[in-house]
Amino acid sequence: MPKSESKKGGGSRLNRTEVVTLRLDPKLRYITDLAARSQRRTTSGFIEWAIEIALKQVGVFSKSSTETVSMADIKDDLWDVDKADRFLKLATGFPNLLNHYEQVVWKLARLQNPKIDKPYDEIEREARAQFFLHWDEFNRKVKADEDRERLYEGLYSPGDFKKTIDFRED
Numbered sequence: 001m002p003k004s005e006s007k008k009g010g011g012s013r014l015n016r017t018e019v020v021t022l023r024l025d026p027k028l029r030y031i032t033d034l035a036a037r038s039q040r041r042t043t044s045g046f047i048e049w050a051i052e053i054a055l056k057q058v059g060v061f062s063k064s065s066t067e068t069v070s071m072a073d074i075k076d077d078l079w080d081v082d083k084a085d086r087f088l089k090l091a092t093g094f095p096n097l098l099n100h101y102e103q104v105v106w107k108l109a110r111l112q113n114p115k116i117d118k119p120y121d122e123i124e125r126e127a128r129a130q131f132f133l134h135w136d137e138f139n140r141k142v143k144a145d146e147d148r149e150r151l152y153e154g155l156y157s158p159g160d161f162k163k164t165i166d167f168r169e170d
Contacts, residue, residue, distance in 0.1 A: 017048075062093055064119060084135040088128070092120040101142060108138045 024032065036046035055075065059068030078093070080086045091098060091106045098106060110117045112134055115127035123131075 022047075060094060061096060063095055064093070084132050087135075088116070088123075088131060089120050092116070092118065092123070104142045105138045108141065109134070112138075 032046060033043050036043045039046060039049075041049065052072070055072040056070050058071045060071060060074070061068055062074075074093075078086065078089050080089060087102065087105070091102070091109075095103075095106070109131055113127055113130050116123050116131050
């Protein structure tokens, strides 16, 4: 077998996981290792299993319901291979889970196209396509931390941010 076709060790590698670095207290790390041994798992396999169990216990409110649902129940609804689609699913279903950066991106997106501010399954294909078209632009603007007037440039009529009220007493 030519060298280029030979195996480079370790068997097949699946691209199903991502590397995450975490810090554990030494005592917790030791007990985690022992627990993993008791279940004949690797430490990372044990941690992954423990997270799956924990997701069943974490409840969140959706935009459309007053009852909590577990993260385990909604994980498949929120996941998509495309980052922009994942964001859209999160923003339309669980806006309370958006961090500050994501809230600013979402505000820009809704100002650009108000038709996306409805449940994910009800967003028209054209409106969704428009969102994807501007996804990189929204992120670029927010990452640049531009001033508010420039951030929303083109979304308001000229001078909207120049209108101020003078509270000084004469």
